[in-house]
Amino acid sequence: MKISLFIPCFVDQMTPQVGVAVAQVLERLGHACEFRSGQTCCGQPSFNAGYWDEAREVAIRAIGVFDGAEAVVGPSGSCVAMMRVFYPELLKDTPHETAALDLAARTFEFGEFLVKKLGVTDVGARFPHRVTYHDGCHGLRELRVKDEPRQLLRAVRDLELVECDEAESCCGFGGLFSVKFPMISTAMAEVKGGSLARTQCDYIVSSDPTCQLQLDGWLQRNWRSPTGTIPRTIHLAEVLAGAPL
Amino acid sequence: MIAQDAQSPQWAKKKFLHDAKVHVQDTGHRTFVQKALGGYFLSRDAQKARYRDWEQARDAASLAKWSAVNRLDELLPLFVANFEANGGQVHWARDAEEARRIILDLVREAKAKAIIKSKCMTSEEIHLNAALEKDGYGVIESDLGEFIQQLRGEPPYHFVFPCMHVRREEISELFGKFLGTPPTNSPEELTMIARRHMRQLYVDADVGITGANFLVAETGQISITENEGNARLTAALPRVHISLSGIEKVVEHLDDLAVLLPMLATAGAGQQMTCYNTLYSGPRRDGECDGPDEMHLVLLDNSRTAILADPEQRDSLHCIRCGACLNVCPIFKNVGGFTYGTTYQGPIGSVITPHLRGLSDWNHLSAASSLCGACSDVCPVRIDIHHHLLHNRRNAARTVPNRWEKFGHQIFVIVASRPWLFAAGGAIFRHTLGMLKRLPVPLLRDWLATRALPAAPRKSFRQQWRQAGKDSL
Amino acid sequence: MKAAVDTIAAGGMSARDTILLRVREALRLPAPMPHFKSLVPSGGSDIPSPHAGGSSSAGHAGLAILPLDVARPWLPDGGDTPESQLAILANNLEKLRAQMHRVADLSAAADFVLSLARTRDWHRVAYHGHALVEPLLAGVPCATYRVDGADAFDKSALEHCDAGITACDAIVAQTGSILVSSATSGGRALSILPHVHIVVATLDQIVSTLGDALHAAKHRGAGRMPSMLSFITGPSRTGDIERILVLGAHGPKELILILVG
Numbered sequence: 001m002k003i004s005l006f007i008p009c010f011v012d013q014m015t016p017q018v019g020v021a022v023a024q025v026l027e028r029l030g031h032a033c034e035f036r037s038g039q040t041c042c043g044q045p046s047f048n049a050g051y052w053d054e055a056r057e058v059a060i061r062a063i064g065v066f067d068g069a070e071a072v073v074g075p076s077g078s079c080v081a082m083m084r085v086f087y088p089e090l091l092k093d094t095p096h097e098t099a100a101l102d103l104a105a106r107t108f109e110f111g112e113f114l115v116k117k118l119g120v121t122d123v124g125a126r127f128p129h130r131v132t133y134h135d136g137c138h139g140l141r142e143l144r145v146k147d148e149p150r151q152l153l154r155a156v157r158d159l160e161l162v163e164c165d166e167a168e169s170c171c172g173f174g175g176l177f178s179v180k181f182p183m184i185s186t187a188m189a190e191v192k193g194g195s196l197a198r199t200q201c202d203y204i205v206s207s208d209p210t211c212q213l214q215l216d217g218w219l220q221r222n223w224r225s226p227t228g229t230i231p232r233t234i235h236l237a238e239v240l241a242g243a244p245l
Numbered sequence: 246m247i248a249q250d251a252q253s254p255q256w257a258k259k260k261f262l263h264d265a266k267v268h269v270q271d272t273g274h275r276t277f278v279q280k281a282l283g284g285y286f287l288s289r290d291a292q293k294a295r296y297r298d299w300e301q302a303r304d305a306a307s308l309a310k311w312s313a314v315n316r317l318d319e320l321l322p323l324f325v326a327n328f329e330a331n332g333g334q335v336h337w338a339r340d341a342e343e344a345r346r347i348i349l350d351l352v353r354e355a356k357a358k359a360i361i362k363s364k365c366m367t368s369e370e371i372h373l374n375a376a377l378e379k380d381g382y383g384v385i386e387s388d389l390g391e392f393i394q395q396l397r398g399e400p401p402y403h404f405v406f407p408c409m410h411v412r413r414e415e416i417s418e419l420f421g422k423f424l425g426t427p428p429t430n431s432p433e434e435l436t437m438i439a440r441r442h443m444r445q446l447y448v449d450a451d452v453g454i455t456g457a458n459f460l461v462a463e464t465g466q467i468s469i470t471e472n473e474g475n476a477r478l479t480a481a482l483p484r485v486h487i488s489l490s491g492i493e494k495v496v497e498h499l500d501d502l503a504v505l506l507p508m509l510a511t512a513g514a515g516q517q518m519t520c521y522n523t524l525y526s527g528p529r530r531d532g533e534c535d536g537p538d539e540m541h542l543v544l545l546d547n548s549r550t551a552i553l554a555d556p557e558q559r560d561s562l563h564c565i566r567c568g569a570c571l572n573v574c575p576i577f578k579n580v581g582g583f584t585y586g587t588t589y590q591g592p593i594g595s596v597i598t599p600h601l602r603g604l605s606d607w608n609h610l611s612a613a614s615s616l617c618g619a620c621s622d623v624c625p626v627r628i629d630i631h632h633h634l635l636h637n638r639r640n641a642a643r644t645v646p647n648r649w650e651k652f653g654h655q656i657f658v659i660v661a662s663r664p665w666l667f668a669a670g671g672a673i674f675r676h677t678l679g680m681l682k683r684l685p686v687p688l689l690r691d692w693l694a695t696r697a698l699p700a701a702p703r704k705s706f707r708q709q710w711r712q713a714g715k716d717s718l
Numbered sequence: 719m720k721a722a723v724d725t726i727a728a729g730g731m732s733a734r735d736t737i738l739l740r741v742r743e744a745l746r747l748p749a750p751m752p753h754f755k756s757l758v759p760s761g762g763s764d765i766p767s768p769h770a771g772g773s774s775s776a777g778h779a780g781l782a783i784l785p786l787d788v789a790r791p792w793l794p795d796g797g798d799t800p801e802s803q804l805a806i807l808a809n810n811l812e813k814l815r816a817q818m819h820r821v822a823d824l825s826a827a828a829d830f831v832l833s834l835a836r837t838r839d840w841h842r843v844a845y846h847g848h849a850l851v852e853p854l855l856a857g858v859p860c861a862t863y864r865v866d867g868a869d870a871f872d873k874s875a876l877e878h879c880d881a882g883i884t885a886c887d888a889i890v891a892q893t894g895s896i897l898v899s900s901a902t903s904g905g906r907a908l909s910i911l912p913h914v915h916i917v918v919a920t921l922d923q924i925v926s927t928l929g930d931a932l933h934a935a936k937h938r939g940a941g942r943m944p945s946m947l948s949f950i951t952g953p954s955r956t957g958d959i960e961r962i963l964v965l966g967a968h969g970p971k972e973l974i975l976i977l978v979g
């Protein structure tokens with residue numbers, strides 16, 4: 001299958017290694033990847049802020065970029081939810097509605113794509129660490145992806161998966177929310193980050209780079225652990241790209 | 246609170262930001278509230294597990310409310326006709342002011358000396374107690390939580406658990422001060438103090454005021470849900486029973502309650518059924534030994550028809566006020582109930598308050614959400630709560646846009662529409678980020694106050710991809 | 719729209735007419751169906767598809783509504799045989815901290831009430847006229863107060879009673895609820911004001927679900943229901959102080975069900 005990579009703006013500019021890992025995993029599974037360089041941002045910042053007219057322009061453009069792609073795969077539950085769930089709403093009753101629905105049917109979140117579309121749970125990776133998984137809210141509730149990343153992690157050699165007691169709580173990022181209401185956002189990071197860190201994991205695995213930004217940002221600055229170690233966040237794709245030694 | 250509406254623009258937002266900031270720093274309070282909800286989560290999950298299919302039950306509950314709300318034009322008159330046929334009297338109130346006047350008139354006609362009241366959020370909405378007191382009528386809140394809040398001089402903190410933020414020591418002190426009782430640390434003893442205090446008051450009251458949870462159209466009954474028995478007493482002993490309800494509480498069939506009553510209890514309080522679910526149709530009948538001589542129902546609009554007129558958010562009128570969405574909301578749990586400054590706190594409050602009290606003053610509640618969607622997941626009647634927060638944001642951007650914000654988003658579109666500009670802008674951002682971090686750049690500064698920011702990579706993904714010779718298109 | 723309505727209203731329209739006009743105007747635009755997650759059309763299911771009655775823009779006509787006697791196989795189970803119903807009921811009552819006491823006949827029930835009155839040293843017990851209730855009062859060693867007797871109802875007298883004994887309309891296995899009414903349970907206050915509420919019922923009064931109980935109540939009332947119907951689910955309770963459960967908030971602290979048969 002020819003896969004078109006959907007590299008969200010944040011990944012492109014701030015965490016390119018995640019995009020690289022996605023391509024590595026998919027290519028190792030025998031699928032060709034393309035990156036359509038016309039892509040920029042999915043428009044979620046404007047959409048979430050209520051500026052739908054602005055977001056609509058960006059969305060229409062993005063739909064054009066991925067025109068004809070067999071499968072569009074992105075390493076962010078949030079940005080994929082924007083395309084799959086919110087583009088159709090944003091473009092409802094416009095001439096672009098059909099195209100939006102068509103793209104929605106071809107767009108997948110990375111872990112979900114591996115398990116549901118490719119039928120793969122074991123990608124042959126090794127990652128000798130204790131990890132916990134952080135569910136990004138959009139992946140969890142807009143896309144209903146919960147089990148797939150865990151299935152993938154359980155198949156990784158030497159990896160120990162533990163759950164935290166706030167597994168379904170939000171990390172508090174929420175895009176512009178994190179800077180418009182920094183005190184609430186930080187309090188939420190404290191609840192979720194603390195719960196994740198208390199599992200005494202080495203890594204917090206996530207499918208949303210912006211959740212990682214929030215959790216890492218809070219933990220590195222604030223977490224005081226009895227052992228002195230602060231867990232780092234890592235994207236699911238990076239864990240899966242870790243080849244067996 | 247009513248007077249504040251007229252204050253300077255953005256007063257509500259400023260107050261929200263201020264109170265939120267104060268509240269999140271009160272870790273003790275946050276932990277206390279979180280801990281108080283711990284038992285709720287356990288019993289809720291246990292009760293939910295008794296449903297053979299909770300999701301189907303949610304579908305049925307939302308269908309029952311949807312079909313009633315969307316035929317309110319038919320069902321409201323049907324309900325009223327049946328209620329009146331049962332001997333009840335209906336009063337219509339277009340707004341809070343009219344509802345207060347109606348109730349004051351009824352109380353005056355009844356020559357009330359003592360009024361007892363059971364929990365009714367709609368009465369909070371119209372600030373009924375203040376109006377009664379202003380006219381010299383004493384009114385006693387009989388629900389334990391509401392009674393505690395009344396003594397504290399505070400509105401409810403949570404519309405189902407009114408005093409969940411108050412510690413037992415504070416209640417003990419409060420009772421000591423107002424009722425002269427000795428200090429105690431036992432919730433049981435504190436409850437018994439209130440029980441003893443209240444009993445004679447029920448007997449003495451000549452007017453009882455209650456709310457209503459459902460109005461059953463086909464039978465003309467009102468349904469009241471409660472745990473303590475105080476509403477039962479309020480509607481049994483006084484000579485006049487006045488009930489206040491929003492017009493949206495109509496359901497068509499008595500049978501709908503077979504789904505809605507257990508779901509309200511399970512979602513909201515982790516119970517299989519609330520202790521008392523009572524249907525009233527009018528005053529005492531011939532042959533009945535007790536009950537009020539008169540029963541009045543005040544039907545309140547107060548902008549509910551404005552929500553009804555918005556098909557997109559009409560489902561927010563399906564709300565059965567179970568409180569489940571508050572209990573799971575990270576915003577509610579971190580900023581607390583009072584920070585909202587609204588009658589209805591939490592996610593559903595953030596959705597409906599802009600309709601009830603104006604979008605320009607109250608849109609910040611819709612903005613103050615990470616859109617995590619935990620609320621919509623638990624709502625027993627499947628209200629699309631968190632998406633409605635988005636809808637409110639969109640409506641605000643359309644009707645009361647912030648000029649600077651709009652400008653920012655327009656710039657964003659220009660950049661996002663031009664890959665070269667996007668790449669160049671990104672490169673500049675990445676290369677200057679280290680420096681920007683040291684400058685008081687708005688937004689960035691707000692982030693950095695509490696959180697670290699990683700260093701930017703030298704090369705973007707698109708650069709790396711191109712250099713690997715893999716670019717397509 | 720609202721402005722237009724209000725202009726008309728200003729011309730002396732009553733509150734009732736204004737609100738009903740606003741409602742009618744508001745409903746001109748149909749609202750989409752809720753986002754159903756599980757009710758999809760399926761041949762074998764006895765739950766009709768919500769989509770069967772028309773598309774999402776059906777407006778007022780043709781709304782599909784669940785039939786009233788639908789089995790609702792997704793709610794908590796109420797049991798479909800008398801044995802299973804009794805077992806579910808007993809389990810529910812125990813969790814609710816209500817007491818259930820089974821007796822063979824009314825005289826055994828009377829013995830039980832007598833022993834309660836003795837051990838607890840009751841001074842006065844309230845009751846109402848009913849074939850199941852009156853025999854229980856026969857030998858009680860204390861004063862009694864009949865709420866529906868010849869004298870007018872006296873709330874202070876009732877307030878001074880230690881216990882109230884009533885019959886009921888039905889008992890719901892599914893939720894452990896006891897349905898009382900102003901017609902069959904001695905008015906409104908008897909089942910709520912005294913500190914202990916004793917309900918006497920026969921085994922055949924147990925129904926499976928809330929739906930069954932509501933259905934029966936509606937037909938029994940035949941268009942004229944008692945002025946109060948109340949599902950009592952366990953003794954009165956509150957969690958208002960630190961969300962800690964306390965029994966006996968304002969209503970009875972104890973709920974005792976005597977099942978005869």
Ligand code: SF4
Nearest residue numbers: 564565567568570624
């Ligand atoms: S919106 Fe839903 S969850 Fe929230 S109080 Fe209303 S019914 Fe309950």
